[in-house]
Amino acid sequence: MKKKLNIGLVGYGFMGRTHSNAYRKVGNFFDLKYEPVLKAVCARNEQNAKAFADTWGYQSVETDWRKLVQRDDIDVIDICTPNNTHAEIALAAAAAGKMILCEKPLSMNGPEGLKMVKAIEKAGVPNMVWYNYRRVPAVTMAKQLIDEGRLGRIFHYRAKFLQDWTISADLPQGGQALWRLDIKAAGSGVTGDLLAHCIDTAVWLNGSLEKVSAMTETFIKERTHTLTGKVEKVGIDDACTFMGRFNNGSLATFESTRYARGHKALYTLEINGEHASIAWDLHDLHRLQYFDHRDQSNLRGWRSIHVTDGDHPYMGKWWVPGLQIGYEHTFVHQVADFVEALGKRKPAAPTFRDALETQYVCDSVLKSAKTGRWEKVPKSK
Numbered sequence: 001m002k003k004k005l006n007i008g009l010v011g012y013g014f015m016g017r018t019h020s021n022a023y024r025k026v027g028n029f030f031d032l033k034y035e036p037v038l039k040a041v042c043a044r045n046e047q048n049a050k051a052f053a054d055t056w057g058y059q060s061v062e063t064d065w066r067k068l069v070q071r072d073d074i075d076v077i078d079i080c081t082p083n084n085t086h087a088e089i090a091l092a093a094a095a096a097g098k099m100i101l102c103e104k105p106l107s108m109n110g111p112e113g114l115k116m117v118k119a120i121e122k123a124g125v126p127n128m129v130w131y132n133y134r135r136v137p138a139v140t141m142a143k144q145l146i147d148e149g150r151l152g153r154i155f156h157y158r159a160k161f162l163q164d165w166t167i168s169a170d171l172p173q174g175g176q177a178l179w180r181l182d183i184k185a186a187g188s189g190v191t192g193d194l195l196a197h198c199i200d201t202a203v204w205l206n207g208s209l210e211k212v213s214a215m216t217e218t219f220i221k222e223r224t225h226t227l228t229g230k231v232e233k234v235g236i237d238d239a240c241t242f243m244g245r246f247n248n249g250s251l252a253t254f255e256s257t258r259y260a261r262g263h264k265a266l267y268t269l270e271i272n273g274e275h276a277s278i279a280w281d282l283h284d285l286h287r288l289q290y291f292d293h294r295d296q297s298n299l300r301g302w303r304s305i306h307v308t309d310g311d312h313p314y315m316g317k318w319w320v321p322g323l324q325i326g327y328e329h330t331f332v333h334q335v336a337d338f339v340e341a342l343g344k345r346k347p348a349a350p351t352f353r354d355a356l357e358t359q360y361v362c363d364s365v366l367k368s369a370k371t372g373r374w375e376k377v378p379k380s381k
């Protein structure tokens with residue numbers, strides 16, 4: 001008989017759905033000692049919360065996360081709400097001794113993130129942040145190849161995350177659907193929303209960033225605020241480009257924007273080493289591009305590896321070789337890894353402390369864009 005892991009979900013939007021789907025599926029594909037149970041979903045609107053609970057199979061609803069956090073029958077608080085709510089919920093959940101899964105970015109800024117890290121470490125509760133792209137099998141495989149030393153000395157890392165959904169000046173800011181455009185709810189624009197993903201993957205694959213030099217732009221300076229009805233200043237960065245230097249001496253370029261017409265969620269990364277290079281593209285997420293200079297010279301070229309075989313990361317748990325999985329599965333993998341690590345010495349990553357490093361890089365990027373200078377990234381560990 002498996003032990004139950006009672007989930008209390010806060011927020012039922014995009015991420016509320018991806019996580020609920022993962023909790024429901026994980027036990028069918030991974031043999032885990034705990035079974036996630038959809039115990040309660042919390043949303044401010046009771047009717048919406050009930051409809052969500054019916055759709056996904058939650059046993060109960062709450063309309064105030066404070067009540068959810070205090071419930072004895074909840075083991076895990078899963079935070080799927082806008083960025084400005086993460087800290088308050090996580091601090092209360094830690095005080096109540098709950099395990100915490102928190103959406104990214106960890107916090108609104110580094111100092112707030114540090115407070116959260118201190119609280120959960122003091123409480124000694126298992127914790128994790130949903131930087132899910134680490135668990136795309138092709139990206140996990142990139143990590144394995146890099147850790148095996150196949151690339152040799154690393155020279156370059158470059159990443160992009162491009163979208164195009166905020167180009168219209170008529171788009172309002174703030175409120176339920178558009179909180180990402182409101183600095184008070186989001187903390188930053190593309191830096192915390194999109195580049196945070198790129199930074200998390202980069203630090204995981206290539207180690208810590210030592211310093212950064214950035215520029216940001218807000219192309220549309222004023223937008224009507226959904227909640228006040230007034231035209232208000234836009235405080236977020238619409239686009240951000242930065243250079244960086246990793247501790248291992250390699251050079252980085254990162255770019256993100258919501259103004260790249262034609263791109264919806266183009267996350268790409270490339271890493272170039274002395275012997276080999278790796279490239280990956282979210283729009284073709286089951287493929288890993290690999291070039292190895294040590295190949296026989298007349299056969300040398302980029303290999304497009306279809307990461308779907310039983311000996312590829314996570315793939316032995318799914319269908320038969322050659323058949324793909326997709327975006328939703330990254331969340332299933334994350335739940336599986338979190339549950340598997342429970343009770344073990346090495347927690348599933350990224351922990352809150354791991355995610356604090358990304359927060360510090362984001363802070364340094366935004367600071368550099370203001371000062372026009374290179375900024376050192378504070379140490380998080």
Ligand SMILES: NC(=O)c1ccc[n+]([C@@H]2O[C@H](COP(=O)([O-])OP(=O)(O)OC[C@H]3O[C@@H](n4cnc5c(N)ncnc54)[C@H](O)[C@@H]3O)[C@@H](O)[C@H]2O)c1
Nearest residue numbers: 011012013014015016043044080081082083103104105130
């Ligand atoms: N890991 C990823 O790839 C990824 C992708 C998208 C979003 N996110 C992150 O997930 C979080 C949520 O984003 P989303 O896209 O799901 O947003 P969303 O707007 O789709 O959903 C947010 C939900 O939070 C609810 N909410 C807001 N304040 C609340 C409160 N005080 N109490 C209870 N519920 C509240 C809203 O009603 C809504 O249901 C953000 O931090 C975002 O950065 C991560």
